[in-house]
Amino acid sequence: xxxxxxxxxxxxxxxxxxxxxxxxxxxxxxxxxxxxxxxxxxxxxxxxxxxxxxxxxxxxxxxxxxxxxxxxxxxxxxxxxxxxxxxxxxxxxxxxxxxxxxxxxxxxxxxxxxxxxxxxxxxxxxxxxxxxxxxxxxxxxxxxxxxxxxxxxxxxxxxxxxxxxxxxxxxxxxxxxxxxxxxxxxxxxxxxxxxxxxxxxxxxxxxxxxxxxxxxxxxxxxxxxxxxxxxxxxxxxxxxxxxxxxxxxxxxxxxxxxxxxxxxxxxxxxxxxxxxxxxxxxxxxxxxxxxxxxxxxxxxxxxxxxxxxxxxxxxxxxxxxxxxxxxxxxxxxxxxxxxxxxxxxxxxxxxxxxxxxxxxxxxxxxxxxx
Numbered sequence: 001x002x003x004x005x006x007x008x009x010x011x012x013x014x015x016x017x018x019x020x021x022x023x024x025x026x027x028x029x030x031x032x033x034x035x036x037x038x039x040x041x042x043x044x045x046x047x048x049x050x051x052x053x054x055x056x057x058x059x060x061x062x063x064x065x066x067x068x069x070x071x072x073x074x075x076x077x078x079x080x081x082x083x084x085x086x087x088x089x090x091x092x093x094x095x096x097x098x099x100x101x102x103x104x105x106x107x108x109x110x111x112x113x114x115x116x117x118x119x120x121x122x123x124x125x126x127x128x129x130x131x132x133x134x135x136x137x138x139x140x141x142x143x144x145x146x147x148x149x150x151x152x153x154x155x156x157x158x159x160x161x162x163x164x165x166x167x168x169x170x171x172x173x174x175x176x177x178x179x180x181x182x183x184x185x186x187x188x189x190x191x192x193x194x195x196x197x198x199x200x201x202x203x204x205x206x207x208x209x210x211x212x213x214x215x216x217x218x219x220x221x222x223x224x225x226x227x228x229x230x231x232x233x234x235x236x237x238x239x240x241x242x243x244x245x246x247x248x249x250x251x252x253x254x255x256x257x258x259x260x261x262x263x264x265x266x267x268x269x270x271x272x273x274x275x276x277x278x279x280x281x282x283x284x285x286x287x288x289x290x291x292x293x294x295x296x297x298x299x300x301x302x303x304x305x306x307x308x309x310x311x312x313x314x315x316x317x318x319x320x321x322x323x324x325x326x327x328x329x330x331x332x333x334x335x336x337x338x339x340x341x342x343x344x345x346x347x348x349x350x351x352x353x354x355x356x357x358x359x360x361x362x363x364x365x366x367x368x369x370x
Contacts, residue, residue, distance in 0.1 A: 002098035014183035017167035054147035057086035064138035093124035157206035190238030207231035
């Protein structure tokens with residue numbers, strides 16, 4: 001059965017959003033450098049000396065000058081297989097799923113393409129963190145990132161609801177219901193069908209009731225915390241049928257998942273939060289919350305970039321594709337010449353929803369590629 005690029009984006013977007021937010025919180029305000037030698041590594045060093053060393057995989061690059069994307073498997077800079085090997089898996093996946101965008105070496109860029117191809121790469125490889133690294137001369141290399149420290153904690157209702165609402169601002173999502181089905185499967189979140197055709201997501205600390213319109217878009221989200229009543233019974237039943245304790249039933253599929261400390265809880269969107277054309281920032285979350293999604297992200301590809309409060313302009317530009325295809329030496333992010341970090345002013349912390357000040361262009365936008 002073949003897929004489209006949009007299908008892959010739908011399946012990846014919410015899980016990716018939660019991972020990116022968690023990843024960003026770990027590296028907020030850290031300086032970084034990348035090495036594309038035979039032992040590739042991406043290192044983040046914070047002001048107090050704490051280091052996160054990750055394994056980067058170059059999946060592709062985009063050029064602001066040429067307005068093109070070039071897949072890593074084309075490998076015009078002769079990087080070691082350790083650097084670009086995973087991109088070949090993306091190409092093989094694309095061939096199997098008949099997704100031409102994953103098997104065409106060079107593509108013309110549009111506003112969202114680099115991010116969408118990266119989301120598809122995540123679905124193809126099961127690597128869920130990414131980092132767009134500015135390489136100079138209008139070039140950005142898009143990296144998938146491996147690190148044990150990026151493993152997600154046990155799902156929490158506010159964090160997951162925020163991932164859904166924030167994910168809809170990142171790129172066009174055409175089938176919200178299918179996207180949620182993929183997300184809860186990846187996260188191991190139990191669900192229950194609602195009488196009106198909606199869906200209830202069940203967590204150890206609460207529940208979220210989602211309603212959908214006739215085009216399968218989220219129209220409303222009622223968040224309830226703590227877990228109680230019918231939802232508590234459904235959660236217990238789901239845990240019992242899985243043969244695990246209640247907490248384990250809601251645990252992430254990500255290896256190394258750990259319970260989330262209270263300090264890392266994320267406020268969920270509450271009040272009316274239209275997805276397009278200008279999604280509003282999350283408000284503070286009371287005991288029971290409702291977020292009405294009035295318009296689809298699918299109707300406006302600009303929706304992902306429309307909210308300056310949430311997502312700044314991208315720090316990412318792509319790969320030079322001259323006649324000879326090989327980038328000039330000044331543009332090549334080699335191991336002996338670390339990629340220059342883009343300016344990172346705004347940490348990606350799972351921030352309080354009460355913060356409504358516009359964010360500077362920085363780490364949040366760079367991490368998401370918007």
